[in-house]
Amino acid sequence: MAEVDLHIHTTASDGTLTPAQVVQLAKKRRLKAIAITDHDTVDGVKEALEEGQRVSLEVIPGVEISANARTGSVHLLGYFVETERGILKEKLERLKQARAERNPRIVDKLNYLGVNLTYEEVVAASGGGQVGRPHFAQVLLDKGYVRSLDEAFHRYLAQGAPAYVDKFRFDVRDAIDVVLKAKGIPVLAHPFTLNCMPEELETLVADLAKEGLKGIETFYPDHTSEQTVQYQRLADKLGLVKTGGSDFHGKLLEKAELGIVGNGICLPYKIAEELMRTKHEMIQHS
DSSP states (O other): OOOEEEEEOOTTTTOSSOHHHHHHHHHHTTOSEEEEOOBTOOTTHHHHHHHHHHHTOEEEEEEEEEEEETTEEEEEEEESOOTTOHHHHHHHHHHHHHHHHHHHHHHHHHHHTTOOOOHHHHHHHHTTSOOOHHHHHHHHHHTTSOSSHHHHIIIIISTTSTTOOOOOOEEHHHHHHHHHHTTOEEEEOOGGGGOOOHHHHHHHHHHHHHTTOOEEEEEOTTOOHHHHHHHHHHHHHHTOEEEEOOOBBTBTSTTOOTTOOSTTOOBOTHHHHHHHHHHHHHHHTO
16 A cells, blocks of 8 residues: 655646645545645645645655756755745746746747647646646647647657747756755656666766765656666665655646556655655754
């Protein structure tokens, strides 16, 4: 039985469930602990913490920050971040602005491609949260331009597709520094997305560990069993904590199921305990 899920999105970014609804679903599925890790925002954390306290479910405040490394785009998870610390909110506001600048350009590209879509429709699909590409995908699906969300990304929205628009990201070392200054634990998210050879990935992660990286997301739905073993060994070799999560978005990511991290794997509570142990060690050495 699943006990923890440390990678979850809500309506504060591009999920379809509110923070409170996510907590309620996690409680229904008998999870013991979850982390709220919305894209480039901590706006959903307070509601999740309050609901977690109400239903007796442990909620870890977190964030997933968009960044760049020498290998390309990378996501950095931050756990136990102090959400009201000035530098974190300041940096996340810059990323929020970058998303806001990108979205109208995606609309323009889609319109040029013959797609009859307005930005107002995409905002409505977001439910008032931060607008992201999954919301564009949902509108494309609702209007019949595609048959699935995956097709929307493949045909229009993924990197290299005709309506893709890049956005500003922090250097990953700066993102690590921001998480550390917010008293959080920086963890490399879904390393398979870096498309690195094992040797190149090890060099990158070793360099980032010197900058303060504390963990690797070793358990993830899109990781193969071989990759999971590879990332676990790398974490052990470099003395990094191992985390995992479903990357749950609600219906906007069809293959992600709350509490399941791939191939039916469910994470035990000890994964959260290791993360807490890392947090305590950081406090002791601060």
